[in-house]
Amino acid sequence: MTSVQNETGVLAGEPRMLIDGELTETAGGATFDVIHPASEQVAGTATDGTVEDMARAVGAARRAFDETDWSRDKDFRFNCLMQLHAALEKNQERLRRILITEVGCPVTVSGSQIESPIAEVKHWAEHGRDFDYLVDNGVHETPLGPARRKLHYEPVGVVGAITPWNVPFYLNIAETIPALMAGNTVVLKPAQLTPWSGSELGRIVAEETDIPAGVFNVVTSNANEVGAALSADPRVDMITFTGSTATGRAILAAGAPTVKKTLLELGGKSAHIVLDDADFNSSLPLAAMMACVMSGQSCILPSRILLPRSRYEEGIEILKTSMANFPVGDPWTPGNMQGPQISETQRQKVLGLIKSGIDAGARLVTGGGIPEALPVGYYTEATLLVDVDPDSQIAQEEIFGPVLTVTPYDTDDDAVAIANNTIYGLSGEVSSADVDRAFSVATRMRTGNVTINGKSHFGIDSPFGGTKQSGLGYRNGTHGYQEYLAIKTIGMPE
CATH class of the missing domain: 3.40.309.10 (Aldehyde Dehydrogenase; Chain A, domain 2)
Structure with missing residues (x-):
């Protein structure tokens, strides 16, 4: 349990989104209100991104993955995420006030939504730094003679993350940081009711880290079709989503034409x-x-x-x-x-x-x-x-x-x-x-x-995932990290 050490009270978050390294508003300046659920009052606004904004963000992520060294430079990724960890710690109380403002989470129990995810940034940076991306699978007999096989773990590519409103900052971290450390580029679409837990993360990435333009993007929007556009975009290699089972089914359908990899944490009735x-x-x-x-x-x-x-x-x-x-x-x-x-x-x-x-x-x-x-x-x-x-x-x-x-x-x-x-x-x-x-x-x-x-x-050290209609795949642990990696088996002379 946690208490705020500094100033308390309603605080609006970053109103802009992050696309290709720039904090920006949507064309035309449209915004939507963010309501503080404890007072029923408007606490501030967020830019109301469009399908066109999402397309720009996906294009930036695609370019950053295809044309930069982000996917290949593990040490640089580690250093950038450690910068992010330090910046989040510095901004911790600001983030807490913004979270309580848009979610209504009691300050007494806000540690799981603030301190825990900030600590996870460091965990994933260290986990990814120490992960063995090339594994010798031994020598195997084949009709053409013995062959040594090696397993090469490679980033999936562009990852689209669609997150819910109940624990927004935690899930924004959980669905993007392992993906980034694994070498992917990311487009985050936070929930309509809690845009600031995403846009604040984007602001900190842009202002306080060396993460290159296009590697991490945040598109806020009050329109469901913007998230749907992310799910359907053929330039996106993977979707990670937490939310309702009904929306999970729609995401699966949207990704089906491109056989997109999908990681889903859906509803529960435990x-x-x-x-x-x-x-x-x-x-x-x-x-x-x-x-x-x-x-x-x-x-x-x-x-x-x-x-x-x-x-x-x-x-x-x-x-x-x-x-x-x-x-x-x-x-x-x-x-x-x-x-x-x-x-x-x-x-x-x-x-x-x-x-x-x-x-x-x-x-x-x-x-x-x-x-x-x-x-x-x-x-x-x-x-x-x-x-x-x-x-x-x-x-x-x-x-x-x-x-x-x-x-x-x-x-x-x-x-x-x-x-x-x-x-x-x-x-x-x-x-x-x-x-x-x-x-x-x-x-x-x-x-x-x-x-x-x-x-x-x-x-964070143990795999978490659902069966039946509660999801596909895992978060946390080595299993969760590997969700953001593809395995290439390479056969070569002994």
Whole structure:
């Protein structure tokens, strides 16, 4: 948890975008408003880029990849990214204020959105510097005699990064820095609701590093077709995207004509299986906190709690107490851990899903509406719905709000079947006094990542990715770095 050390309060970010080394406005000067979700007031503007701006950015990235030494000079890339790391550290508090302004993330929990991604820049620079880009695969017998084979890891080319609004600065770093260190050039399209977490990164790259013109570009826009143009551009070799499964499908379709490599981190509807021997007083308050931190706007949070029928009411009471007393309020006030939803549209979506759950027979235990004490700002009460039908909309659709659903089960097999009963497979959790039993359950969950007894699966050194309709490919770890590289197998004389 973090507190701002310097000045606090609303702060507008860089209004321009970065194309071919220049901070620039779109032709005609069109802008769009950025709203502070805690006040519902306009905090500033960003330039409203066009399809033509995106085409210029892609052209700059293509030229920088094809005509400069960026892809071949590992030491230069390392030095540039270390410059960027130092510059981000210097700008840390400015970045925090901008993030809270456009996202509404509570300052108390902003470390994961500011300090962590800044540290990741240094990690990826060092990882890429030490990575073995040429691996001897040994001598192999062939009909024409022995051949030595070497594996050459090469950058993919031009990478288009399309990022969401929930943890924008973190994901702007996670989806661009490994790609840059691997030798690619990048065009970043940040989310419409959070353009400054991208444009500020562009400003710092332009003003405080030696990264050459065209290597890193940022195009802000309020138009969906601008991101679509990036996905479809034949000059782009790879798209990396975090966001909804529906948008992920559209990106796959847009890239299909050029068979574009696609890295997708999509939606989640993760289940937390609480086994009948678990320590409820330890696991359930943490589950409630995870549902509410960041206003529930996280793809990996276990939003479905599965409780054994034998201890069902006991578990509900613990969850009720935790959620009814969760600190919700002004994100600038230290101690608050849940801020507003990102927008009124998002709040209404959350409230609509809560209503659909109640209409389908779920029992509302606490929350369910707008906090009376917070009439201004896009706040939603921490909400607990129980007796939830596992086939109902509220149990199947990603909510992206501070809502926990609870469903009873009878046996471990029953719990696993309920957990696997969605199109998603991003994350999950198991709680039990018997770690071997928990591990057995975890291995049967059709999901890319599982936490056991609060020991998080998520970290920069470990691959993170989803199964089913929760994504393709991996972030983090060596597996994640290799996503931005192509492998060329070279056969040569022994």
